Amino acid sequence: MYSTEKTEKWFARYVDSFRVGGALENMQELKRKHSRRVCAIACAIAESLEWNEEHDAWLAHAIGLLHDTARFEQYRDYKTFADAASFDHGERGAEILERGFEWEGIEEGDKEKLLAAVRHHNKIEIPPSTPLAQYRWCALARDADKIDVFRMVQSRIDNGTIYDMLPRHKRVTGLTPALVEEVRATGRGSYLNARSLQDYRLIQLTWGLDLNFPVSAATLRAEGIFDRIAEDLKEYGIGDVVGALMEKIGKI
Secondary structure (H helix, E strand, C coil), rough: CCCCHHHHHHHHHHHHHCCCCCEEHHHHHHHHHHHHHHHHHHHHHHCCCCCCCCCCHHHHHHHHHHCCCCCHHHHHHCCCHHHHCCCCCCHHHHHHHHHHCCCCCHHHHHHHHHHHHHHCCCCCCCCCCCCHHHHHHHHHHHHHHHHHHHHHHHHHHHHCHHHHHCCCHHCCCCHHHHHHHHHHHHHCHHHHCCHHHHHHHHHHHHHHHHCHHHHHHHHHHHHCCCHHHHHHHHHHCCCHHHHHHHHHHCCC
């Protein structure tokens, strides 16, 4: 059934299954809150783009809320959100939903849109072979997810709790040369080359080139998020890299 209320109830039951003594672990609670914020962002983007065909509102809501379904299992079993050290949480999330979500009354095409969006939200790019009917929903999941992570990281830097979220990045300060060269050459950066908070911030800045909808980039520009990242990286002598990224982001 196309019911946001039923989707909310399914998500709540699923998340509750990971509670121990009535509580989630801190990092699981972080993902629960993140999922709800991404849901709101996805709905806002879809509304701003006037996606108002039948079931569009439900799809935007469900994709935002369910995109990180596998994160709860991932942290329970591996105590990490690093896919390289556990499993691909996009692929696993689609598997969990395919076998466990309440699909009764949901058209097959809409089911495939939701599963594709969950499966591909964390990939380097949306596979070119993705059917056009699914593509925009994958793009929606990716933009909404990134917007919330941009905001969450900036907020935690501002209030001094960033290393609660990114504990391993506390061990090293400064930029990793291999990452800088990767970004300079390709405009993208891989987590395999990331060690420090500054590395993570540089990778975040490259995300700005992967935003699919002008409203997404405009929202983050208006909030000053990109400017804050550029300022944080100013002392590390990569003005050419940062400047090139900022120029491209400004054209989105």
